[in-house]
Amino acid sequence: MLTLYCDFKGDKNIENQKLIAIDLDGTTLNSNSKLTDRTINTINKLNQTKHIVTIVTGRPTRLVTDIYRQLNLDTPMINFNGSLGFNPIQKWQYEYKYSIKRDIALHFANNSEKLGINLITAEDKELFLANRPAEDEALGFFPTKLKSENILSESSLKVDPICLTLEVRPEKEQDFIKYVKDNFEDELQISPWGGPNSIIEIASGGVNKVTGIKRLADFYNIKQEDIIAFGDEFNDKSMLEYAGFGVAMKNGQPKVKEIADDITELDNDHDGLADYIEKHFKI
Template identity: 25%
Template sequence: MRLVATDLDGTLVRHDRTVSPRTVAAFRRLHDSGVAIVLVTGRPIRWIFPVYSQLNVPALAICANGAATYDPATDTIVHSAPLEADVLAEACARLRAEVPGVVFAVERDGGRQMRHEPGFPVGPWEADHESVGPCTPEELLTRPAAKLLVRAGVQSPDEFTARVGACLAGLAEATHSSSSGMVEVSAAGVTKASALALVARTQSVEATDVIAFGDMPNDLPMLTWAGRGVAMANGHPMVRAAASDVTKYSNEDDGVAEYLERIFSF
């Protein structure tokens, strides 16, 4: 394998948002041996830096489920595929007509900024973040967005994602990466797989030479594209069923590190 791609939350990162010393050591060995490393996450760019500070490997990061590829060496977005403003407006209009009580937020500039409608619930860790703030429904639609975030009260994540996906069929991609009932919407054709395939091509790496790790439905396109797609032991049942392999251990117990140690014999 010439390239290792990994999701973060629920995969590489533990519940307390830390990366274990064993995992850090495994990725340092990969880097030192010349294996390319790509972080592939639903996280916005503003959430990437704590992982970089722990992992200490200058890996590209595919953020916002494939909408933005970030290079930490230059602090630049080297590729982006946002929802254009007209598509964003159409998506919101369809969902407002279909889903009672729906509220929205958008990730902009790869997730360097988030804007949300007043009724959209924001996590306590971001309530006072300088890059996060409320706006009117009209202001929400004035610029392209890396992701549209959709909520409508308490929902079953799988069922609500299917409902949103059906409503936006042919217009945009819908997925989810948590148990909170929030749906993440990207531009049509934009997934973790589409962005990872582009990175692999730029490094002259074939899909057969890629191993990818993930745990949630937003990881499915990447896991099925990679030559070896590995689901976490703690992963969503649908992800474990679709993967070519499953780790012995969860993200809490160094599942990725243990798997890499066996595959690369270090």
Template identity: 30%
Template sequence: MIKLIASDLDGTLLQNGAQALSPRSVELIRKITEKGIVFVAASGRQYQCMRTLFGGIRDKISYVAENGSLAFHENQLIFEKTIDDRLAHRILEELKIQNKFDTVVSCRDTCYIEGNDPDFVYRITDVMKNKTEIIDDLRTIQSPILKIAICNLIDGPHVIDKYLKHLQNQFGSEIKIVTSGNFWIDFIAPDTNKAVGLQHLLDKLQIRPEECIAFGDQYNDVEMLQYVGTGYAMSNAAPGISYYSDDVTDSVDDVLADILAEI
């Protein structure tokens, strides 16, 4: 029996760059929760951003945010993991060397960006609707850091993949570095991923992994897809993601509809 469904957002529940849930998705998730199944939004996104995205059903679901560094149930913090301050600032020093990437530093209650690129500021604050503070230099942040993410919206996957290899060579022994979508690279707190955040929710809810299903499309979803009883890779997922899943689907909504039809 399925007791919990976890889904990645960008590229999975949200397709083709969408920044809003479809009415069908909202209705299906609402019906899923009314049947007593826990729905978990599991994303690299900020917690407050995710709550805004889910609108009227925000309090009916649980959250694994910042790629597993935060987990919330009923708006209560269940789990938090941060990056060592010295490591975080070494990473930020390295990122300053490059001029092709914009950087977001995520803390529990807000994220920080620099205001050098108006288009990037607009994307973070108005498109993604993150709770954001704009500062002159990210290296001056004093709050514990959950995640560092860099973005290149112009040059795309080729530049991302090349720089990813460089960063993994430099920091890969100390921190997990993965792509998140076609334009982002995420530095995730050590020993943390979406499966870790999800595990803390399952422990609280007394649900077993085999009673769960999950959906994902990127390398930051791999551990979660392997952790649950049934993992679904999206048909347009990053190369190799289907290897870590039990099934492939074109649509999260279609699978949710099938589950509801069988209850």
């Protein structure tokens, strides 16, 4: 039987059941957006304990399901930076979603040239639409081929989407962010990815990863002090601040590291998450 011990700084209740929230890109995944064998094995060992591992990511469901299966999870997961929470393999009584008004999504699509938007996607749990295919495979998130039924238009977008993801021209990024804040401040949450590409996510106002973390903690009856969160980017900052113990990746943004309780010794290309879990949970 696997025995687990915790030695997190300042945690006096080390025997309590923990809710362990893991971000994906830049954290659980390497720079090639892949899981390593070491990470898979480490999470599988952690799954065998009383502790609860869950994915909390900005990714849409279409880019998480395979990773979820590889990690052999059965817990609910949080997608779209907190806007959707559900369990992929069984009904979850706390399933939820927050949406953006359809008219707002179409406004951005119809004014893409003026606003400096190269690509825009509108997504729901099982919906994916884009204004056009990506020319650069390096963008990854945006497909280079689209079926006709996946072209974003007034006729194809029939519901309020959960999230919009946009690639804007770099010189227009700050202007676009200001435009959204000036015109939709109370309705929308805007989250730039950072990194080499000007990618921006737009979701319902006031929603972030903490929205999902709270729902999970309530479901599992986990106290805030017993939440452990791992992340690297700006969209992880609120989650790391809220968690009882927030861990930033070595490769994380400086401002994320500043607010973290600890930082991994290794980056995401050298199994930093797995290494940290192995050492601090003694598995």
